[in-house]
Amino acid sequence: MIILSIKKILTSDEVINMRTAGNVLSEEHVHILKVVGALQREHDKVERGAAIDEPFFYKAIDFIRSYADHFHHAKEEGILFRELNNKPTFPHGPVKVMLHEHEIGREYTRNMEAALKANDRKALLASAAGYAGLLAQHIHKENTILFPMSDQALEGKIQESMLKEFTEVEKKFTGIAGYLTMAKEFETRR
Numbered sequence: 807m808i809i810l811s812i813k814k815i816l817t818s819d820e821v822i823n824m825r826t827a828g829n830v831l832s833e834e835h836v837h838i839l840k841v842v843g844a845l846q847r848e849h850d851k852v853e854r855g856a857a858i859d860e861p862f863f864y865k866a867i868d869f870i871r872s873y874a875d876h877f878h879h880a881k882e883e884g885i886l887f888r889e890l891n892n893k894p895t896f897p898h899g900p901v902k903v904m905l906h907e908h909e910i911g912r913e914y915t916r917n918m919e920a921a922l923k924a925n926d927r928k929a930l931l932a933s934a935a936g937y938a939g940l941l942a943q944h945i946h947k948e949n950t951i952l953f954p955m956s957d958q959a960l961e962g963k964i965q966e967s968m969l970k971e972f973t974e975v976e977k978k979f980t981g982i983a984g985y986l987t988m989a990k991e992f993e994t995r996r
């Protein structure tokens with residue numbers, strides 16, 4: 807009985823030992839979370855009365871717009887979510903929620919930039935905390951719910967073709983190395 811059930815798992819899951827779109831996107835989350843952590847710490851400093859470190863915030867906004875949104879969210883929306891939406895049996899709710907949260911993140915980012923330009927501490931604090939809180943829980947949901955669901959729902963062939971499309975996106979996106987260095991620097995920034 808036990809042998810039979812193990813055999814079933816090994817043969818039914820084509821994705822075993824294979825990288826999935828969810829694996830790649832989860833690895834990108836590690837870099838995004840480094841910047842989210844730095845943003846939260848900087849927010850806390852400003853809240854305690856520190857001067858606004860404008861270059862830090864502009865750098866964070868650039869990372870958020872370029873790496874987190876233009877690169878990472880574009881892969882999710884244009885490739886993974888597309889495949890999930892093509893699957894008639896996959897529930898539409900989780901993808902809808904993720905798309906909505908991407909939109910809210912863009913709005914927080916616009917507000918953060920506007921607050922910096924207006925030197926509006928209150929609005930800067932609200933948008934920075936809003937973005938950091940949103941992204942932390944958004945990433946947690948993707949890592950623990952959506953990606954495991956997508957690993958189950960999308961078979962090996964689709965995973966392979968998504969990974970190929972990811973590679974194409976990666977080739978076109980210049981500056982990955984620079985953004986990863988920035989994330990690393992932000993991780994240790996206190």
Ligand SMILES: [Fe+2]
Nearest residue numbers: 879882904948
């Ligand atoms: Fe996302």
Ligand SMILES: [Fe+2]
Nearest residue numbers: 831882945948
């Ligand atoms: Fe994500």
